[in-house]
Amino acid sequence: MTLNDTLPNQTVVVHRHHATGMVRQRLMDLGIMPKAxxxxxxxxxxGDPIEIRIDNSHVSLRRAEAAGIEVTQITLAEIR
Structure with missing residues (x-):
């Protein structure tokens, strides 16, 4: 599953992303890294862009960038 496939109010954990170069660095600077x-x-x-929340920050991403980020769905009980 990719970040592009998530629905509103769905919580996921980043498994890995396939970006390279400056896009990879931007994603990592925004906090989009494994286990986030x-x-x-x-x-x-x-439909484009999407808004996501990482900790207390809201970030907008293009759907093309979100499609390269592999995620796993979790429940709020698993976070705590």
């Missing part, structure tokens, strides 16, 4: 917990907030009206 991400909540999908919403998608823009036309």
């Amino acid at each position: 917990v991400i909540t999908m907030v919403r998608s823009a009206p036309l």
Whole structure:
């Protein structure tokens, strides 16, 4: 499953991402790295970009970037 496949209010954990170069560095600077917990907030009206929450930060990503991030769905009970 990729971050692009998540639905609003769904919480996932990053498994890995396939970005390279400057995009990879940007994702890591934003906190999108293995074992990061991400909540999908919403998608823009036309579907691109998406808004995600990492800790207390809200980040917008293009769907093409989100498609390269492998995630695993979790429940809120597993986070605590």
